[in-house]
Amino acid sequence: MEVTYREEGVASAASSAAGRLVADGVPARLAGGDPTLWGEDAEAEAAVRLGWLTLPRSSRELLPVLGGLAERARAAGLTNVVLAGMGGSSLAAEVICATADVPLTVLDTTDPGQVRRALADRPHETIVVVAGKSGSTVETDGLLRIYEGLFAGAGIDPATRIVIVTDPGSPLEKRAIDAGYELVLAQPDVGGRYSALSAYGLVPSALAGADVGRLLDEAADVLPLLSRDSGNPGLDLGAALGGAALAGRDKLVLEDQLSATNGLPDWIEQLVAESTGKQGRGILPVVGADPNETGDELVVAIETDLGDVRVDGPLGAQFLVWEYATAVAGLLLDIDPFDQPNVAESKENTAALLALPDLPTGAPAFVDGPVEVYGSATAKDLPGLFAELLHAIPAGGYLSIMAYLDRLAAFDAPVPEGADFEQMTDAWMMADPATLRALLALRTDRPVTFGWGPRFLHSTGQYHKGGPQNGVFLQITGVVDEDVAVPDRPYTLGRLQLAQALGDLGALETRGRPAVRLHLTDRAAGVARLLAAAQEA
Numbered sequence: 001m002e003v004t005y006r007e008e009g010v011a012s013a014a015s016s017a018a019g020r021l022v023a024d025g026v027p028a029r030l031a032g033g034d035p036t037l038w039g040e041d042a043e044a045e046a047a048v049r050l051g052w053l054t055l056p057r058s059s060r061e062l063l064p065v066l067g068g069l070a071e072r073a074r075a076a077g078l079t080n081v082v083l084a085g086m087g088g089s090s091l092a093a094e095v096i097c098a099t100a101d102v103p104l105t106v107l108d109t110t111d112p113g114q115v116r117r118a119l120a121d122r123p124h125e126t127i128v129v130v131a132g133k134s135g136s137t138v139e140t141d142g143l144l145r146i147y148e149g150l151f152a153g154a155g156i157d158p159a160t161r162i163v164i165v166t167d168p169g170s171p172l173e174k175r176a177i178d179a180g181y182e183l184v185l186a187q188p189d190v191g192g193r194y195s196a197l198s199a200y201g202l203v204p205s206a207l208a209g210a211d212v213g214r215l216l217d218e219a220a221d222v223l224p225l226l227s228r229d230s231g232n233p234g235l236d237l238g239a240a241l242g243g244a245a246l247a248g249r250d251k252l253v254l255e256d257q258l259s260a261t262n263g264l265p266d267w268i269e270q271l272v273a274e275s276t277g278k279q280g281r282g283i284l285p286v287v288g289a290d291p292n293e294t295g296d297e298l299v300v301a302i303e304t305d306l307g308d309v310r311v312d313g314p315l316g317a318q319f320l321v322w323e324y325a326t327a328v329a330g331l332l333l334d335i336d337p338f339d340q341p342n343v344a345e346s347k348e349n350t351a352a353l354l355a356l357p358d359l360p361t362g363a364p365a366f367v368d369g370p371v372e373v374y375g376s377a378t379a380k381d382l383p384g385l386f387a388e389l390l391h392a393i394p395a396g397g398y399l400s401i402m403a404y405l406d407r408l409a410a411f412d413a414p415v416p417e418g419a420d421f422e423q424m425t426d427a428w429m430m431a432d433p434a435t436l437r438a439l440l441a442l443r444t445d446r447p448v449t450f451g452w453g454p455r456f457l458h459s460t461g462q463y464h465k466g467g468p469q470n471g472v473f474l475q476i477t478g479v480v481d482e483d484v485a486v487p488d489r490p491y492t493l494g495r496l497q498l499a500q501a502l503g504d505l506g507a508l509e510t511r512g513r514p515a516v517r518l519h520l521t522d523r524a525a526g527v528a529r530l531l532a533a534a535q536e537a
């Protein structure tokens, strides 16, 4: 595992930060699990959140359990592995499986279309891992109820198909015991976003066929380096992240195009955004974007020379080193890297909205073809609105696009007959709401981020509300053609999804941030209109 500085400014910011850390004995103290590092206010939380430092060894105890679980699933012909879980309870497994090239369907959504897609996919060969540390996350609860209903309706005993991963004492543990589900308890002294090498990352990955023993070996190999004052990749990376942020380079552009890991930036995004984005400070991860070279960016490249900092190493080591680096960056920024004080706000707004008979969507400010525009805007059409939003981004700020849509819908786009791969990719790209990010990024030198709702609420959502208040927010929601009921709950997925969007919008508006909601009254035509409008001057 190696961290290399490739730019002089970063090297000097990092070495002065590292010098201060070493003078305080931080490497050895952190590696030894000293909870006093982040100050008095953070001590109680840190005391029960540093277990990730020992996971490369302690998680080995899980290997026989996981081997048995995977073996039984294989013997029963359960080859379709679905993971229902949000944020830290699904992001690591997604990267592990993508990197190992084994199929895993991750459901971290409330989009009815995306969930219906998963429900229709080989129900007789499906095993579902339901993962949640708190055991009370609303999306995870809903997806568990929906899968219980699916299995019961198909005459399948849910107890043969559902595996629960949770912390001891959580409501999910009780449900697993009551219903007789397979239960794997996770080590509780590890926070959600630091749990890649715990049962949360390992159970679904092992079921899907990834070599999780190797992942732990990769992390164990780097462990002895983390107490060192030099030649310590965690210290080197953390000093670069924190040192650069203190020097004004607080946008972290993550580059992984040529790396052997697949999708690691999505996991890093949650780790860094939730850990650092608070008290008006923080580091904004920017994923899937080209750098703008505007002076407030730090480009970190995984296994390529494309960045200011280069990080090389296998996935297991990357997990541990990024966790350590994030804890170090938190120290430099003088924040508690283990809490997420502003995530609850949107959740509470959503719960309050769901209690109302009708969701208060209000009336659109204007309508542009298949797109209704909600919020205060002086523009009268979408090209004008985009220009207005881009203009509203303050110095040092960013635009965030948040799409509460089916992230797989673009693959339904019609492709011309006999199309080659490039033509197919073009058709998908022009049906993908994420393309809006790239199109708007061409028109500003400020970072443009993109997140799928509600997934990002458990990740960059903390930064949006707790970090520097210089974001401009563009939400996209869509009409629901066929909704999905949530058994024994007074809402459908479609209603929950819209309430989540409105709840977060409310939290952003309270902070006085520019925020609009674009509602697609026809999803495919709406995306096409957004992309066309983004290209109109």
Ligand SMILES: O=P(O)(O)OC[C@H]1O[C@H](O)[C@H](O)[C@@H](O)[C@@H]1O
Binding pocket: 086, 087, 088, 089, 131, 132, 133, 134, 135, 136, 137, 140, 192, 193, 274, 340, 343, 457, 458, 459
């Ligand atoms: O694992 P769960 O308890 O369901 O939590 C899932 C996610 O929920 C919250 O949004 C936290 O901010 C995240 O850090 C966490 O990963």
